[in-house]
Amino acid sequence: MRAFVLSCFMLLVAAPATAKEQPPDLTPVHLGVGGQAVIYNLPLTVALEQGYFRDEGLDVKVIDFTGGGKAAQALVADAVQVVSGAYEHTLRLQARGQALQAFVLASESPQLAMGISTRTLANYSSIADLRGKTIGISAPGSSTQMLANRVLAQGGLSTEDVAFATVGTGATAVQAMLSGKIHALVNAEPLISLLEQQQAIRLIADARTPAGTAALFGGPMPANTLYAKSTYIQNNPQTVQALTNAMLKALTWLHDATDAEVADLVPTPYLMGDAELYRQAFRNIQPSLSVNGRFPAEGARNALQALQSFDPAMAQRQINLQATWTNQFVDQATQP
Template sequence: MLRRASGSVRSRRAGRAVAAILGTAGILAAVSGCGLLGGSSNDSGGGGNGQLERTTLKIGAMPILDSAPVHIASLKGYFKDEGLDVTLEPVTGAATAIPKLLSGDLQLTYGAYVPVLQAQAKGTGDFKFVADSYQTADNIFVIMVKANSPIKSPKDLTGKTIATNTKNSITDLLAKSALDTAGVDSKTIKWVEFPFPDMGAKLQAGDIDAAVVLEPYVTLAQRSTGATSILDTSSGPTANFPISGYTTTAKFAQENPKTVEAVRRALTRASEEARNRTTVEDAVVKYAKIDKEVAALVRIGTYPTSLDRTRLQRTVDLMKKYDMLPKDVNVDSMIIDSAKTAK
């Protein structure tokens, strides 16, 4: 449940803190190859220790709630416990990280499942999912309208202009499903793209009728402009929907099975730790430079501790329904064997 600060002074202070944090996160997410998320950006080739094929790795990460496990694993020394020297490299998402995986600049990356599945279907590369990362919960992804908007119910969204951060992404995939479920023909929607930090201002200015927003931007829009949620896109058919995980190439997984397994163990351990909200809040304060008061305000989804073929197949099926896959993909073949048998 969302914990609220008491008093107008705390509200104003938290609002300012959120704005400052989001600016910091945006800068970090936009930077690549500079090692800002911790560790050295130098890669000497990985080496080995007699037990692992290589010990030095670069893993793509983002300073957001969704990728908390990889940061927890780094902050708490879980990678080191597995004999790994891991550098977390800033990426803006799976789509931008995929070329780095293919070139070997990254060995693994955090990212949404949708662009990885699209790349697999297009034959861009052959990819393996090593571990799950994030799953939706109530009101994590919502469609918002400005304060005093004439849009009072989901059905009022028919034919309207709605912003998403990226077209044909997990964001508008969930939104389209939720709209259709609510009786709104998603094909009537005019989709436009804006970065999440800009959506509150765009709503307030009347440039868009609504926006698909995720945390922590939901909380920011509510507090800074009075925007309100009109539809939870992660409810009904999309409740507890898989959002993101950790990916590597099939080639790297085949050549470095013990190393990949060590990474999976560290991430699984961190995901277990992330069941404790306080652990997530403490980590976010450190890796995204968030004020503790702000970290206590945002809604947080769940961090699965194992990969599940059935969950991932939901993503594939929904993508096919909305023409986001050029052809079918075999999800089972994309999950590393150790993850299939993990409990």
């Protein structure tokens, strides 16, 4: 009898410990992205492949769109809760009455480049030669269109002087350039390196590095971020903190990673059949990756000025820059 009672007591003592050891329910997050395979979204891919989101108690389900503009639209429509995409969308959508806020910065440069076709614009000499031509972008309202607009404005052209074609960020964009459907293209890595390798494009603007970004925008340009509706951030601070923690782990890993380690980590289709090409593409953009996830106030001002330089609607709006970004969660993650 004594042995039975002792056995029951041990079971009762052990029960709470067993329950405590059970993994907690993972918090679901629907995250939109415009072209998950492009290197622009590499920090997100690293966080997923390394299990950093799961380590933070999150179940992140990625919904891939053709471009950043589409992902932003999905956020406004509540089809996703968070977006991995360009900071500028928080500015554009505030001008339309939507309160969005970016809470961790992944890259300090747009990681985009603009090239002209060596086939259809072989005699290109200046931006003026783009008048009446078609420029390929990933999607309307995306950062690729923003960069194209910036280049046009610097060359004295407006968006009315050209046509834009939506070509996405993958094989469709390559085919559009090689077939002559478009005369110029703004896109991300590794697609830019692929077209350069094939001598299909000649770059006329390069914002893949901080130096190239400063030449085009006058200084740092916050680019890839995680952003969400301000109400979501206010109502789900623990989830946002967990997302931030995971992305900072990914940025730390990328800061120390070799190009070979990156190529080995990403899903095979991302390599576009050429691991060495992908490695080169990563080397091209690695200097633009944020080392601490923090937003520079100067960068936010540069982003707004860039938009206002070619978008009359933005120029006429009063934008509260401070409301579009926060370092609160990065600061919390890095506290000793």
